[in-house]
Amino acid sequence: MSEGLDYKFLIDTFFVALSGVPIALAITIVALMVALPLGFILALSRINRFLVLHRFAQIYVSFVRGTPIIVQIFIVYSSIPLLLDSIVTKYNFEMNVYDVNPIWYAFIVFSFNTTAILIEVFRSALNTVSKGQLEAAQSVGLTNVQAFRRIIIPQTLVVALPNICTVTVNLIKATSLGYALSLQEITLRAKVAANVGYNYVEAYIDIFLVYLILCSLVEYIFKLYEKRLIKYKAVNA
Amino acid sequence: MLEIKNIQKSFGESKILKGVDIKIDKGDVVVILGPSGSGKTTLLRCINFLEKADEGLAVFDGIDINLKTASKRQIHSIRQKTAFVFQNYNLFNNKTALENVTEGLIVGRKMPKEEANELGKKALNKVGLSEKYNAYPSELSGGQQQRVGIARAVVIDPDIILFDEPTSALDPELVGEVLTVMKNIAKEGTTMLVVTHEMSFAKDVANRVIFMDEGIVIEEGSPKDIFVHPKEERTRKFLKRVLPEDFTYYI
Ligand SMILES: Nc1ncnc2c1ncn2[C@@H]1O[C@H](COP(=O)(O)OP(=O)(O)O)[C@@H](O)[C@H]1O
Ligand SMILES: [Mg+2]
Numbered sequence: 001m002s003e004g005l006d007y008k009f010l011i012d013t014f015f016v017a018l019s020g021v022p023i024a025l026a027i028t029i030v031a032l033m034v035a036l037p038l039g040f041i042l043a044l045s046r047i048n049r050f051l052v053l054h055r056f057a058q059i060y061v062s063f064v065r066g067t068p069i070i071v072q073i074f075i076v077y078s079s080i081p082l083l084l085d086s087i088v089t090k091y092n093f094e095m096n097v098y099d100v101n102p103i104w105y106a107f108i109v110f111s112f113n114t115t116a117i118l119i120e121v122f123r124s125a126l127n128t129v130s131k132g133q134l135e136a137a138q139s140v141g142l143t144n145v146q147a148f149r150r151i152i153i154p155q156t157l158v159v160a161l162p163n164i165c166t167v168t169v170n171l172i173k174a175t176s177l178g179y180a181l182s183l184q185e186i187t188l189r190a191k192v193a194a195n196v197g198y199n200y201v202e203a204y205i206d207i208f209l210v211y212l213i214l215c216s217l218v219e220y221i222f223k224l225y226e227k228r229l230i231k232y233k234a235v236n237a
Numbered sequence: 238m239l240e241i242k243n244i245q246k247s248f249g250e251s252k253i254l255k256g257v258d259i260k261i262d263k264g265d266v267v268v269i270l271g272p273s274g275s276g277k278t279t280l281l282r283c284i285n286f287l288e289k290a291d292e293g294l295a296v297f298d299g300i301d302i303n304l305k306t307a308s309k310r311q312i313h314s315i316r317q318k319t320a321f322v323f324q325n326y327n328l329f330n331n332k333t334a335l336e337n338v339t340e341g342l343i344v345g346r347k348m349p350k351e352e353a354n355e356l357g358k359k360a361l362n363k364v365g366l367s368e369k370y371n372a373y374p375s376e377l378s379g380g381q382q383q384r385v386g387i388a389r390a391v392v393i394d395p396d397i398i399l400f401d402e403p404t405s406a407l408d409p410e411l412v413g414e415v416l417t418v419m420k421n422i423a424k425e426g427t428t429m430l431v432v433t434h435e436m437s438f439a440k441d442v443a444n445r446v447i448f449m450d451e452g453i454v455i456e457e458g459s460p461k462d463i464f465v466h467p468k469e470e471r472t473r474k475f476l477k478r479v480l481p482e483d484f485t486y487y488i
């Protein structure tokens with residue numbers, strides 16, 4: 001350490017860390033694609049008190065929010081192979097359950113996790129769009145689906161967008177926990193590179209920078225999108 | 238043209254509508270009066286299926302529709318023939334005034350956009366908002382918002398427009414502009430069922446007044462019958478409470 005930073009290693013490893021970005025993004029995008037619609041539907045069930053789903057959503061949210069992601073990862077990572085194994089032996093599939101790419105476990109955990117968070121985000125956003133607008137849409141002859149697509153969802157999205165941005169950024173950061181699944185994402189790649197010459201400080205700086213750049217970029221994109229959506233609120237704001 | 242028979246509706250234990258019958262002919266302007274909580278809003282909502290009645294029949298141009306068991310198609314057909322003006326306007330906040338008015342035409346009725354815009358502009362002109370086609374609801378005063386609400390109802394050319402206290406959320410100085418618009422469309426022969434506390438509107442514009450209390454129709458008749466010769470004690474008491482000191486009935 002006394003010789004100061006190894007700049008060559010710093011720069012090389014930056015690109016190693018950067019090569020983990022696609023995996024982090026893949027997990028983020030898959031989780032959002034599952035969680036956005038599912039979270040919205042479950043949020044609706046909590047508002048409309050559609051009984052069975054509503055209970056389920058309530059319990060689900062409290063489970064996911066009440067436990068650390070890393071624990072959820074360990075549970076999924078250790079229990080799903082067992083479950084799969086019993087299914088595979090029962091039906092004689094040709095498959096080695098321990099060869100499953102760990103990214104699937106990441107997809108599962110982060111989708112579940114993000115869904116729970118988005119249920120709450122959408123629930124509070126839906127509450128800000130008055131039920132009266134839905135009724136007005138019905139009374140001029142729109143079907144429920146049309147009313148949601150054209151009136152309710154666009155407004156809900158605008159309200160929820162800042163929170164969805166926060167959720168997305170948190171999700172990107174949380175994908176660093178993928179190292180617990182031996183996933184070749186940003187953190188793991190840089191750490192492995194550092195193992196050779198004990199350049200941990202450089203590696204951590206690189207990891208830090210990559211997440212910072214990635215998250216800033218995502219926030220910037222959200223801001224742009226928000227500006228486009230929000231034109232009708234200009235006067236209120 | 239529209240006949241409502243024996244509407245009943247309960248919320249939980251409390252019976253809000255206890256069998257209401259109303260008959261409306263084409264071109265009628267019928268005003269419903271009654272103390273707050275008497276079920277006026279619930280009645281209008283049941284007619285437009287925003288609330289499902291426990292019992293009751295709507296006869297629309299001779300076609301019976303059971304308010305309790307109506308199919309989706311029947312509900313849709315009633316909504317095509319009726320329009321609703323809400324106490325809180327309920328404009329679509331993400332749409333401009335013109336889009337608010339044309340939404341039902343373009344999406345609900347699959348009308349081509351140019352044709353819908355044409356009709357929408359005409360309707361907005363009619364309510365005095367020719368300058369505000371592209372304004373969002375957040376840029377409009379309460380009175381202007383309610384006039385958009387009325388244009389949105391008028392534009393679909395319904396057989397009847399249901400008004401639920403259209404002026405009671407407004408600042409007093411904005412009530413007049415909305416009532417003027419309502420008078421104008423009444424003059425054009427629009428059939429209207431209006432819940433209001435504006436006695437001057439009932440007196441000047443209505444051709445029939447219905448007094449409701451505790452979920453039943455207590456008395457109905459011409460404005461003169463109700464305001465000058467109310468038969469029922471409850472009607473007299475209510476009118477005494479709500480009519481201004483200087484309210485006089487001219488024929
Ligand atoms: N969705 C509802 N759930 C429970 N009670 C309701 C509901 N809507 C109206 N009520 C009750 O029904 C009664 C009549 O309400 P309403 O029809 O709004 O009367 P009005 O319009 O004459 O003031 C009130 O006591 C109100 O609390
Ligand atoms: Mg009311």
